[in-house]
Amino acid sequence: MSTATKKSRSSSRKTAAKRSTSTKRRTSSAKKAPIHKASAKVFTDPLVQIRGLKMHFPVTEGALVPRVVAHVKAVDGVSFDIMKGETLGLVGESGCGKTTTGRCILQLEKSTAGDIIYDGQNLNKLSKQQMRPLRQRIQVIFQDPYSSLNPRMKIGEIISEPMYVHNTEPDEAARQKRVRELLSVCGLSPKFSDRYPHEMSGGQRQRVGIARALAVRPEFIICDEAVSALDVSIQAQVINLLEDLRDEFNLTYLFIAHDLSVVRHLCHRVAVMYLGKMVELADCDELYDNPMHPYTKALLNAVPIPDPAVEAKRKHQVIKGEIPSPINPPPGCVFHPRCPIAVDSCKEVVPEFREIRPGHWVACKEI
Amino acid sequence: MTKLLEIEGLKTQFYTSAGTVKAVDGITYDVKEGETVAIVGESGCGKSVGAMSILRLIPDPPGKIVEGSIMFQGRDLLKLSEAQMRDVRGKDIGMVFQEPMTSLNPVLTIGRQLTETLEEHLGTTGEKAMERAVELLGLVGISEPQRRLAQYPHHLSGGMRQRVMIAMALACEPKLIIADEPTTALDVTIQAQILELMKDLTRRLGVALIVITHNLGVVARYADRVNVMYAGKIIESGTALDIYHRPRHPYTLALLKSVPRMDLPRAAKLDPVEGQPPDLTRLDEGCSFRPRCGFAVKKCEQQFPPLEAVKGPHIAACWEKQRVAKSAQISAEKTRKLRKSA
Numbered sequence: 088m089s090t091a092t093k094k095s096r097s098s099s100r101k102t103a104a105k106r107s108t109s110t111k112r113r114t115s116s117a118k119k120a121p122i123h124k125a126s127a128k129v130f131t132d133p134l135v136q137i138r139g140l141k142m143h144f145p146v147t148e149g150a151l152v153p154r155v156v157a158h159v160k161a162v163d164g165v166s167f168d169i170m171k172g173e174t175l176g177l178v179g180e181s182g183c184g185k186t187t188t189g190r191c192i193l194q195l196e197k198s199t200a201g202d203i204i205y206d207g208q209n210l211n212k213l214s215k216q217q218m219r220p221l222r223q224r225i226q227v228i229f230q231d232p233y234s235s236l237n238p239r240m241k242i243g244e245i246i247s248e249p250m251y252v253h254n255t256e257p258d259e260a261a262r263q264k265r266v267r268e269l270l271s272v273c274g275l276s277p278k279f280s281d282r283y284p285h286e287m288s289g290g291q292r293q294r295v296g297i298a299r300a301l302a303v304r305p306e307f308i309i310c311d312e313a314v315s316a317l318d319v320s321i322q323a324q325v326i327n328l329l330e331d332l333r334d335e336f337n338l339t340y341l342f343i344a345h346d347l348s349v350v351r352h353l354c355h356r357v358a359v360m361y362l363g364k365m366v367e368l369a370d371c372d373e374l375y376d377n378p379m380h381p382y383t384k385a386l387l388n389a390v391p392i393p394d395p396a397v398e399a400k401r402k403h404q405v406i407k408g409e410i411p412s413p414i415n416p417p418p419g420c421v422f423h424p425r426c427p428i429a430v431d432s433c434k435e436v437v438p439e440f441r442e443i444r445p446g447h448w449v450a451c452k453e454i
Numbered sequence: 455m456t457k458l459l460e461i462e463g464l465k466t467q468f469y470t471s472a473g474t475v476k477a478v479d480g481i482t483y484d485v486k487e488g489e490t491v492a493i494v495g496e497s498g499c500g501k502s503v504g505a506m507s508i509l510r511l512i513p514d515p516p517g518k519i520v521e522g523s524i525m526f527q528g529r530d531l532l533k534l535s536e537a538q539m540r541d542v543r544g545k546d547i548g549m550v551f552q553e554p555m556t557s558l559n560p561v562l563t564i565g566r567q568l569t570e571t572l573e574e575h576l577g578t579t580g581e582k583a584m585e586r587a588v589e590l591l592g593l594v595g596i597s598e599p600q601r602r603l604a605q606y607p608h609h610l611s612g613g614m615r616q617r618v619m620i621a622m623a624l625a626c627e628p629k630l631i632i633a634d635e636p637t638t639a640l641d642v643t644i645q646a647q648i649l650e651l652m653k654d655l656t657r658r659l660g661v662a663l664i665v666i667t668h669n670l671g672v673v674a675r676y677a678d679r680v681n682v683m684y685a686g687k688i689i690e691s692g693t694a695l696d697i698y699h700r701p702r703h704p705y706t707l708a709l710l711k712s713v714p715r716m717d718l719p720r721a722a723k724l725d726p727v728e729g730q731p732p733d734l735t736r737l738d739e740g741c742s743f744r745p746r747c748g749f750a751v752k753k754c755e756q757q758f759p760p761l762e763a764v765k766g767p768h769i770a771a772c773w774e775k776q777r778v779a780k781s782a783q784i785s786a787e788k789t790r791k792l793r794k795s796a
Contacts, residue, residue: 320708326724351716352714391646391672394715396699
C-alpha cells in the first residue's frame with residue numbers, strides 16, 4: 088500500500104472517531120424517546136458516488152464464432168450516493184439489478200458505462216494494481232453461507248486470509264490473535280478457528296463471513312442478501328450483530344435485500360430498483376410512510392404482516408403481470424405494463440428521476 | 455365440519471452414520487374439510503418430513519415411518535399397498551412443491567405433464583384431456599393456455615411454473631392439497647399473486663390445504679389453524695388468532711417477537727431467539743427448547759411437557775404456560791400502544 092493512501096486512510100479514521108462520539112450522544116438521547124436510532128441521524132458526507140452506471144451483459148449466439156445478438160440490461164443508468172456512516176438499503180425483486188450494482192462497485196464486473204467515485208477516486212478508471220489498496224477498504228458479505236466459505240479451509244484460515252493478502256498483520260501470532268478477536272466480536276467461541284465450515288450451522292457460517300469481511304478493518308461493507316438464507320430466529324441475531332458492528336466500527340453499509348421489513352429495520356435511506364432502473368429513493372421512514380412510486384406502493388402492499396387481525400383488515404391490491412425480460416425492456420417507463428396509473432405517454436417517455444421533495448427522489452411523471 | 459385427515463402419533467426417523475435423526479417425533483393433528491392448516495417452523499424442525507410422510511414419499515433407506523397412523527377419508531394411508539398409494543397421490547391428495555424448476559419435468563411439455571395425471575388417475579385421454587388441461591391453466595390464471603400446452607417449463611417464469619404446479623395439483627379435483635413452501639422461491643409481488651390464487655381456489659373448490667412455511671406473515675394472511683413445530687414435535691396449535699395474539703409457548707412468543715414488523719414504528723433493537731436449534735440426534739427426555747428458553751425451570755430438564763389444552767382447540771406444550779401468558783400479555787399491550795402511536 089502506498090504511503091499516500093495510508094495517510095488519507097488515517098485522516099478518515101480521525102473524522103470517523105469524531106463522528107462516533109457525536110453518534111453516541113445522539114443515540115443516548117434517542118433511547119429515551121421510542122425512536123429508532125437509525126432515523127435520528129443525518130449523513131451529508133458522500134463516500135461512494137455512482138453516476139449513470141450501466142451494466143449490459145452481451146447475449147451471444149453461435150458456438151464457434153459467437154456473435155452478440157442482444158444485451159441483458161441488468162443495470163441501466165443508475166445514479167445515487169452512499170454517505171459515510173449510513174446504511175443504504177437497495178431493494179427490488181430478482182433480476183432488478185441490485186446485486187449487479189453491488190458487484191460493479193466491488194469491481195467484480197467491468198461496468199459498461201458510468202462512474203463509481205469512491206472517496207474521490209473513480210474505480211472504473213483504476214487499474215487492477217491501483218484497485219488493490221481500495222479492496223481492503225471495501226468488503227462484502229455474501230448471501231449463501233454455504234457456498235461462500237471454502238470447505239477445505241479451517242475457519243481460522245478463512246478469516247486470516249484477507250489479512251495475509253493485504254499484509255495488514257504480517258506477524259503470524261498477531262494474525263492468530265486478531266482471528267480470535269474477530270470470532271468473539273462476531274459472537275463465536277475462539278475454539279471455532281480450528282473447525283471446518285461443514286461443522287457449523289448456517290447462522291454460525293454467516294458470522295464467519297462477517298468476521299472475514301471485518302478482518303482488514305474496512306470502512307464500507309456491501310451486504311448482498313446477507314440475512315436472506317437464514318431462519319427467522321437466527322436472522323434477528325445476525326441483524327443485531329450487523330447493527331452493533333456498524334456502531335462499533337463506524338461502518339458504512341450497502342444493504343442489498345428483498346425483505347422490506349428487514350430493510351426498514353436496518354437502513355437510514357432506501358433505494359428501490361426495478362428492471363435495471365432506480366424508481367424511488369428516500370429516507371427510510373419517508374419511503375415506508377409515504378411511498379410515491381406505484382411500484383414501491385405495490386411492493387409494500389405485497390408484504391404480509393405477521394398478525395391475522397391486521398391482515399384481515401388490510402386491503403390487498405395484487406399487482407398484475409410479471410417482470411418483463413431485461414433483454415427487451417418495455418419502451419418508455421419500464422413499469423408501465425404493470426402500472427395501475429399508467430397513461431398513454433408512459434409507453435413513450437422515459438420518466439426523469441426527480442427530487443419531489445428534499446431527499447425524496449421518484450421516477451414517475453404521474454404523481 | 456367432518457375431519458378429512460387425522461394424523462396420530464406419527465414418527466419418522468432417519469438412520470444416518472451420525473445416529474438416529476428423529477425428524478418427526480410423535481405429531482398428532484387433523485385437517486377438516488375445506489380448511490387451511492399451516493405448519494410453521496424453522497428449517498430442520500420436521501415440517502416437510504411430516505408432510506412427505508402423509509404421502510409416504512420418505513426415501514427408505516435412510517428414512518422410515520416408525521409409528522403412528524394417518525387416517526384419510528377412513529383409510530389408514532400407512533397400511534395401504536404401494537399400488538393403492540399411487541392412486542392416492544395426485545388423485546385424492548395433490549402436492550405443490552417449493553421449487554417449481556426442479557419439480558416439473560424439463561423434457562416434457564406443460565400439456566403432457568398435465569394430461570399425464572389425468573390419464574393415470576381418471577383415464578381421460580386425447581382431446582378430452584387436452585380440453586381439461588386448457589381449462590385448468592385458465593383456472594390458475596395463465597394467459598393463452600392453448601399456446602402454453604406446447605411449451606416446456608424453461609419457457610415459463612418462476613411464478614408461471616408455480617401456477618402450472620397448482621394446476622397439476624388441482625387436476626383430479628383432490629380433497630386435500632399439501633403445499634410445501636409454495637412461495638418461498640418467488641418474489642414478493644409474485645408471492646402475493648400466488649397466495650391470492652391459492653386462497654381463492656381452495657375456498658371456491660372446497661379443497662383443504664396444508665401449507666408448510668417459515669414465513670409468519672404468509673401464515674397470518676392465510677391460515678385458519680396453525681401448528682408450530684420445533685425439533686420434530688408440535689409444541690403449540692390453535693387458531694391463527696390464538697397463536698398470534700395469545701401464544702402460550704415460549705418459542706412461539708419468541709418467534710413472533712423476533713421479526714421486524716412493517717405496521718409498527720421501528721424498534722430500537724430486534725429481540726432474537728438466542729442460541730442454535732438442537733441436534734436432532736442428541737435429544738434427551740427433557741424439553742428440546744429449554745437451552746434457548748427464557749422461562750426454563752428444573753422440571754424442563756426432566757420431562758417433555760405434554761400438549762395441554764389452553765382454551766378450546768388451543769393447545770401448548772410448556773410447563774410454564776402461566777408465566778408465558780403473562781409475558782405474552784405484556785408484549786401484546788406494548789404492540790397495541792405502539793400501533794396507537796403510529
